[in-house]
Amino acid sequence: MTKTCPDTRTAYRDARPSRPARRASTTGGRGGAVELALFRRLVRDLILAPHGGREAARAKVVGYLTAARDPDPAFGELLFECADRGGPDGLDLATDVVARVGPAAARYARRLLTTDGPKWKPADRRRRVTDNVWYALLRGMGQSAAEPVDQLVPLLSAAFGGTVGIREAAAHALGDFADRGRTDFRLAARSVLEQMAKTDAAATVRESAAEVLHGLEG
């Protein structure tokens, strides 16, 4: 029987517009490209896995990222694939992976910030794929065991300099961060959220920050 699945089961489709360029593999030449293609397959397996099979598929993706000498190209692959072709669960899938490989994700976030950050226009309300990439990256990082100090630069840059969609993501990620971090970092995250809730230019960002603060108090 041909397998035809609704989108929570089969979110992936091939015929999609091209995505923003990702950094080329740094593992070198054809070997790196092959390795990245194999990793892409693991990500697609994760996206296509039924709910009950996601833990095993996630473990394979996490295993690759943990073992990779330079995981940055694979991070790009994971995040853009899940954000662009992951269906309704794509961002959740990427978030859960990033949360398990926190320190490497924080390094990737800082590097991505140097290339993508200068393109951010804080007044831009259009939704871009990269907004969703940052959503999964920041939220996963906020839920991870990465050193708080390593998370703060991307989190604060996104909170105060991101597009509207990235600032919303940062508000939710600061909530995740405040839920887990040390007391002093928790207080810092709350303080940033309070500032966002009061002063951000976009109503949706103010609402997101207020909602997260409310959740932290609940």
Place this chain on the structure above:
Amino acid sequence: MTPPPVWAVLGFDGPVYLRKLPRKNVLGDPTTPLDPRAAEVAAAVFLYDPGPFSLFLVASDDDLGRVAVGYNGGRASLTADLDWLPIRPAELVAAGGTVRQTVGDTRCHYTNARHYDLTAGSFELERLCRHLLEANRAVLSMRKNQFRPWVERATADGCRVVPASAGCRAAGCDPV
């Protein structure tokens, strides 16, 4: 701990389909004119997928809690945030969509039994989204704190999403 009432607060008086959203703020910029905004929302909620589009039919807080925990069985945490777009059955029909009950693929039989596939083209989906925007339909967001009592109940029932479950004892949770 009693789960918080959600259904009455939302003001729904009958069954409602829930469409899982990738993130909360996908309903577009309120300052955008309605037609382009409806197209943008249809793309963000449905059209990134080839379809059919998964929905869950819920009619009470009990349904909502069980379906949410069942859905989160695929996540790293059962209390992970969830955002849904509620759609009344009549709204789907009026927009021209067709809905068919199919079995979901979560670990929870109760959740799977409430799974439906929506078939609709871009024209119908944009019409549906335009209506939902006109009706000021709000996203139903479920956050970690709300989940705790539902997860406690799922654990007590032995729901299959809970690690080391020996089988669910909840009424209505039968293999489909």
